[in-house]
Amino acid sequence: MSASTATVGPPRQRGAGSYAWPIGFAVAIVLVFVFYRYWLPNIANSGEKFVGDWFPIGTINLCIIWAIMAIGLNIVVGYAGLLDLGYVAFWAIGSYTGAWLMSSQFYQVTVHVGAPSTLGPNAPGIHFSFWFVLVAGAALCALMGVIIGTPTLRLRSDYLAIVTLGFGEIIPQVFQNGDQEHMGFNLTSGTKGIGPIDPIGTGWLSNLNGVDPALGLSSYELPYKFLVYSLIAAFCVFVSLRIRRGRLGRAWLAIREDELAASMMGVSLVKTKLSAYAVGAVFGGLGGVCYATLVGSVFPNFSFNFSITILLMVVLGGMGNVWGVIIGALLIAWINYTGLAQFGNWFNGQFNTNVNFTSWNFLIFGVILVLMMLFRREGLLPESRTRLIMREPARTELEAVGSDIEAAEAEEFAVSGVSEEELVAAEPAPRDGDSS
Amino acid sequence: MTAAPVQQEAPTGVDALRAEQIVIAFGGLVAVNDVSFNVPEGGIVSLIGPNGAGKTTFFNVLTGLYRPTAGRVFLTERDVTGKAPHKIAALGLARTFQNIRLFNLMTAEENVMVAMHSHLRSGITSTVFRMPWQRREERRAHDASRDLLDFVGIAKVRNEYARNLSYGDQRRLEVARALAVQPKVLLLDEPTAGMNPQESARFVDFVHRVRDEKRVSVLLIEHDMSVVMRVSERITVLDRGERIAEGGPDEIRANERVVEAYLGTSGTRDEGRRS
Numbered sequence: 001m002s003a004s005t006a007t008v009g010p011p012r013q014r015g016a017g018s019y020a021w022p023i024g025f026a027v028a029i030v031l032v033f034v035f036y037r038y039w040l041p042n043i044a045n046s047g048e049k050f051v052g053d054w055f056p057i058g059t060i061n062l063c064i065i066w067a068i069m070a071i072g073l074n075i076v077v078g079y080a081g082l083l084d085l086g087y088v089a090f091w092a093i094g095s096y097t098g099a100w101l102m103s104s105q106f107y108q109v110t111v112h113v114g115a116p117s118t119l120g121p122n123a124p125g126i127h128f129s130f131w132f133v134l135v136a137g138a139a140l141c142a143l144m145g146v147i148i149g150t151p152t153l154r155l156r157s158d159y160l161a162i163v164t165l166g167f168g169e170i171i172p173q174v175f176q177n178g179d180q181e182h183m184g185f186n187l188t189s190g191t192k193g194i195g196p197i198d199p200i201g202t203g204w205l206s207n208l209n210g211v212d213p214a215l216g217l218s219s220y221e222l223p224y225k226f227l228v229y230s231l232i233a234a235f236c237v238f239v240s241l242r243i244r245r246g247r248l249g250r251a252w253l254a255i256r257e258d259e260l261a262a263s264m265m266g267v268s269l270v271k272t273k274l275s276a277y278a279v280g281a282v283f284g285g286l287g288g289v290c291y292a293t294l295v296g297s298v299f300p301n302f303s304f305n306f307s308i309t310i311l312l313m314v315v316l317g318g319m320g321n322v323w324g325v326i327i328g329a330l331l332i333a334w335i336n337y338t339g340l341a342q343f344g345n346w347f348n349g350q351f352n353t354n355v356n357f358t359s360w361n362f363l364i365f366g367v368i369l370v371l372m373m374l375f376r377r378e379g380l381l382p383e384s385r386t387r388l389i390m391r392e393p394a395r396t397e398l399e400a401v402g403s404d405i406e407a408a409e410a411e412e413f414a415v416s417g418v419s420e421e422e423l424v425a426a427e428p429a430p431r432d433g434d435s436s
Numbered sequence: 437m438t439a440a441p442v443q444q445e446a447p448t449g450v451d452a453l454r455a456e457q458i459v460i461a462f463g464g465l466v467a468v469n470d471v472s473f474n475v476p477e478g479g480i481v482s483l484i485g486p487n488g489a490g491k492t493t494f495f496n497v498l499t500g501l502y503r504p505t506a507g508r509v510f511l512t513e514r515d516v517t518g519k520a521p522h523k524i525a526a527l528g529l530a531r532t533f534q535n536i537r538l539f540n541l542m543t544a545e546e547n548v549m550v551a552m553h554s555h556l557r558s559g560i561t562s563t564v565f566r567m568p569w570q571r572r573e574e575r576r577a578h579d580a581s582r583d584l585l586d587f588v589g590i591a592k593v594r595n596e597y598a599r600n601l602s603y604g605d606q607r608r609l610e611v612a613r614a615l616a617v618q619p620k621v622l623l624l625d626e627p628t629a630g631m632n633p634q635e636s637a638r639f640v641d642f643v644h645r646v647r648d649e650k651r652v653s654v655l656l657i658e659h660d661m662s663v664v665m666r667v668s669e670r671i672t673v674l675d676r677g678e679r680i681a682e683g684g685p686d687e688i689r690a691n692e693r694v695v696e697a698y699l700g701t702s703g704t705r706d707e708g709r710r711s
Contacts, residue, residue: 239564246563246570247556247577250542254550257539264499266525266554266617275560385541385597394540394599 029230037223054342057222063333064229065291070313070329071236072283078320080276081256083161086168088306090141090281094288096175097137099194099298101128106185116201116214130200134289141285142278149277168307176300195297217296229290236283240322252276312365318379320386327381336361452477452653453621458507460493467493469677480654482664485674491657499531500524512620526554528620532610540599544609547598548581551616588612615650624656628663636660640667
């Protein structure tokens, strides 16, 4: 990191060198990969069973995808302070883009662009390379974000939340009801969903020993998929961190702090909010495409629960801090997919009961949220700024306490000619100006 | 504590800011009625009046927060009536707020850099990939913000969060932030609220320094008469939404209607208490 950029950030972020995290990230990814690909299949039975039960690679992949979603929502909610309750819409759009461009849904046509070699050249339908579909899904989501955002982002907080909620309900419904034939094409097959979705082609990497030409659904290929999804997650982290430090990131923070003041300092509210919404949508699209290839099929089961769960991850992890949000996402997703079920098995086995813990997940999340608000409002790993506002009252607020007394004292000081510094300290403080 | 000399620059005849026959009505309530008003280039003009006279409403029209019911606003001879606040700001109008409205969880430096938004060009991709021009631009913005903080005298707290600054420093930071917009006209909304007499006196010098070194025209709303009389080259008095007087400090001081508006029919003058 050069000297000039090092001093740009607020004091507490200065230590976060730009090379520390990519290296740590890469090491972690490689370690996890090696563990699941080479070590786990070869270790003694009991150990394998424990890891396979509590931390199966399938769950870890799902956790990564939820983390991508949470990083995306963090841009909208954490950075720009716009409450989005319909984020699942972008997940759905991304997944369906993946389904359309990587399956035999449109069997009437045959288009192959960089599809995995295992498909064969004559497979009907549209088959694009996974990497291309990532870009297409992201672009479509960005476009939808702008289309939806342009009219709605003029609204203020509560109203925006309600409109995005509606958007999140509409999009899955559209996919669910899109089973009519339009010009000879069935768009979504309704509740039957779209599948199977192509595996991720490995291209020239398949020449390497032991790498399959396509990463399909077999559990043997899951560690490789983990590599792919982690790479995409790393990209999202990279973009989040970088963008935060620039002109746009500052503008997002400013409108989160005080919309009105920001607009009077030359920040275009609509443009700035739209860009936050669009960048968030892009991440949602990336995650959606990944999700489609992980599950291997897409169904219109994207419900409000998804949006709320992602929001919970962001809030629990610590709004505004990418690392906190990732931790929140991994934790919640793991509890949801494996942790709770495993705990239930263990508990029932131990105490000879028959409690269905998995159906209690939202109860448990609710309790977590309540406990969090009581004891750690700022989240597990919060941004330093938000911790500040949650923990310490502002200086002017403190000084407003007993300002009547101090004002009287200040008058006396003024008469007796005490230095100005003391006067400033004893100044009656104003009301905090950022309400309304 | 000498007041700086007034009328340093000869008027160029061009208005930095001009409002023509502004009417603002909220429903049936007329807050500002047919007020015309101008700030000559390089001038320091005050807008005064009792509480509820419509001063802040008038300010809000100038900055684009309200669209006037009738009338036009010109910024350097350019019609900006009804334009969005951020566009008016980019064209050269910046303000401070009566109740300080800083970005509390941003550092002093970041606060100033936000205000440079409309003068910076880097977009998403150049920021993500730290293109050379983006880095250059950031470095320049960074240096400029440090200069501005230095100018208002709070350079040493530039890495502190705005909410942690002392009240006086917050006021200064507001001015620095407004100057970062590179305005042609600077609007100060009750800048000396909460200051003691010594600080207010210093503030008068400061306003002159801002005008001279940053080459801006200044329009203030102010309650403290001693400040108004010392700082202004011209004063406009509003009462109940109407302009009741305009002129130099001496004329205003002698104006019967102004005294009446402020104090009713009896009592001593406010400015006499302080000076």
